[in-house]
Amino acid sequence: MLHDKRILLIIGGGIAAYKSLELIRLLRTAGAAVTPVMTRAASEFVTPLSVAALAGEKAYTDLFDLTDEAEMGHIQLSRVADLIVVAPATADLMAKAATGLAGDLATTLLLATDTPVMMAPAMNVRMWDHPATQRNLAVLQGDGVSFVGPDVGDMACGEHGPGRLAEPAAILAAIQSHFASGPLSGKHIIVTSGPTHEPIDPVRYIANRSSGAQGTAIAQALVALGAQVTFVTGPASVPPPTGVTLVKVETAQQMKDAVMAALPAQSAVFAAAVADWRVANAGTQKIKKTAGGLPALEFAENPDILATVSSLDAAMRPALVVGFAAETQDVTELAREKRARKGCDWIVANDVSDGTGIMGGTENAVTLITAKGAEDWPRMAKAAVAQRLAQRMAEALG
Template structure:
């Protein structure tokens, strides 16, 4: 199962005998679909080599705060922003003390001070060190700041003593990361999404389409699963892996997408129309390849079916969320679409601008509904999807409890 598909996990490794287990944590998260980057403290490199993590992750391992190459490329601020979640395992008593004191004397403590992302620590130390009042005070201090403490477990330790202080097993820590993303905000609901472009054939070789990659729609499908929904994704022609737990239906044309959506929309509690459906399709499709004989060629096009309007006006109680991708007058066009199509919510974004919109890994959204609006700032699409799903869930529950 790919429970961590599209997720970015930053794994911090500190000095301690349990550092060797961090390699298995990396593998467990990777097997569930996560992209994992590793940051090691200098002490950690005495127990396990950075080359081990580099070989497993296929990515450079970050160890030095003032490394010229790292700071010129992905420095501590970029690492802090890159992650969806940061897991430090093992977290030694020394590291916990330094973090609780607000120190920034190595790369790992520095990026944790710089991050606004969730942080999880898996303590690993001798039982007496864990029981020490200073360590307990440090842990309580970090918990009060929102840091999640995972464990420790109880058992035989490397020193031969028995008690609390063992790091939790790698599979348990990987599962804790999975559970972090499972919000339950849409528990028990049926969510129907469409995503990606459509293709309208001109002849057996050529077609009309657009630049949609489907990345936002697939991220939304993943976020809805994590929120507890049963998710059906109607996908246009994109080459992306299916999010874990999602029922996927592949289509090509606008007509095929409409048929797939409308045949399932009556059972949907929420419909999220993130697909970039082609607006016009050729009246006739040539059976054979059209030859380039004339200097000009005319195509007669007709409008494709408006899938979103069809769902929004079908008379069911489906909560409809539209998308508006615009090159100008974003707010005006989005609000006009919200009203004309009888939508519950619309998410609008700019296209044709650098680093946003189609094919970008990041985006920003302006979300509107009757009587309200909210800005979702520039961030990775996976994170943006979770923010939008949280907002959708809130608006859905408000509508259905009043």
Template sequence: MHELKGQRILLGVSGGIAAYKAADLVRRLQDAGAEVRVVMTDAARHFVGTTTFQALSGHPVRSSLWDEAAEAAMGHIELARWATRVLVAPATANTLRRLAQGHANDLLSTLCLASEAPLLVAPAMNRVMWAHPATQANLATLVARGVQVIGPGSGGQACGEVGEGRLSEPADIVAAVATSLRPPRLAGRRVLVSAGPTFEDIDPVRFLGNRSSGKMGFAVADAARRMGADVTLVAGPVSLPTPPGVARIDVRRAAQMRDAVLAALPGQDVYIGAAAVADYAPAETLPQKLKKSGDSLTLTLVRTADILADVAAHAARPRLVVGFAAETSDLEAYARDKLHRKGLDLIAANDVSRPDQGFEADENALAVFWRDGRHDIGHGPKSRVATELLLLIAQRLEAME
């Protein structure tokens, strides 16, 4: 109930439309037991007034290094020393750039440089800005310095577009702050994740594929990294940005995914096969475009390698091998059959017949099975579902020691 009791949170609010959610965040941080003080950038004050945050936090809001009354006693240093955690939410693309480059020309950036408290950032911006290589490079710099990144989420944005870049929900941010107080559950672990579809080429312009977006697997890789793991992600053909701090290997075909997974397998503690790997591929890929020649066409297909079963039987088998099962009926029966037949330790099954979860959706729900047990993860954002799955995996690893 009061998991942040005794914590002093310095909340930095930067200038984006998501700044309005920071007001709710202040209240939720306080409900969790934290004392909160707010610093706003000049741009943030165009979206939300300082009076709102002062009323909620019970403390004056600071926004300028040139506040004579506060700075007479070096107020920015006092604030920097006061905080046990510095949280920037929302963190705009510009704010991430300034933090990565070590700017100190406004109060918030100066505080981040002057404080020895752990720094957490919750990005929020347009999906194209989030995916831009410059933003991702700045984020990678911050992650390398030990900054914890919370989110972002995916969905509708104020600009009318849909995609990655939404500010994580305040409850999820509070949970992430609370998690940061504990030793990372997967610190020192190595986790290998496969994600996305595979495309099996028929000719230079056609392929056999499936509807997997890769969002669930990428959320799993991101959650594992945030929990302290060294993460390698083998990704099928998707356009999702690489989660911060994750090593990514891009592949296209099932055979390429198998080769990449097996090559990365030695030394891994966990393999999570979240990819939707094609079961069949054309017997041959034609070098030229196949022309229409009749009312019907027969393709000869051959079975692809079973990556999950190969990993489970491999000499370098990780301690835990976790599969995924996307089903449209008889969820438990099919999932348990796959669990036993492939020699898995856990399998996470989801009902992809539902339009609000699974393939292409931003939310999911999982039923996780093992030989003599089951754990249900309720419907919600894939980031939260992934975190709950990783917590279960961490628990299983700890029980093996």
């Protein structure tokens, strides 16, 4: 897919810069030519020599390189690329790009180009959540810059949350999606999948029965139509799809945080079987069985991810929000009620009662609930359900 494509890779200065080396290797393996550009701060984390060796090309660092500037080298660099990728995109780089500053080679290239730009942010969670960074994000997105990540996870600084650089394989997948052809090309879609595990203590948890097979199939079908998919999955029993930005979570709260960090998106499909409740007084040590009786567990309601995203303002709400309803009785009626209650656009409902074999199986029989009514689909393989749903989404998203 990337054969004969030239990627201008701008490496920002942050601890995540070391991942740019793996990204270069993956891009070269996929057939792309890589022209690396490094900020001065990036050189504190990875050396121009190592970057150049992997790219097979000079690593550009200085705006005022007389040899290159004799022919306006900074203009040429920005114009000959098929895509400009900034990874890692630090808070500083994002701020400068959002305000049009051009004080070094990297920022000058970003200002002097009409080539599509993709950024992979990486920074401390508080820096990412800061209103200034979120304003800059909104400005850049309004200017047409696409984003991959950041991921949710542990930081080098010891904190946890959104701000980790997306994994190189996920950035590669986003780049491949950028060049893919199909009715969903250029569309970012979030898919949640699998169960969530809510701890009772370090060795026990509450969960719903879910293999993640249907959510995985949906993500794969959307990728096949050219979508850029952020796949947020709980501990599923099936392998994740390929060509997606993969975010692994355990709990409902982590899943919500990952979904919110992945916004904005043109659509979101909530196929995960999220546990409705969590244990509010979960033990920090294994709860021992005693002769004194059963432990007293206090339950609290988990965040409602579908309702939260459905109720966002127009600037952040996906144009098409799809929920799932797994029921054991009165499937269509309960799914209609759920669609109205949650405020989503579509509900994909199915009967998971005993004997259907759907939960954990390879087939599914669903009813699609929309504002126009209920549409029963015949029982078919989960991959076929996914393909049909992805096609309907492509039609709805234009």
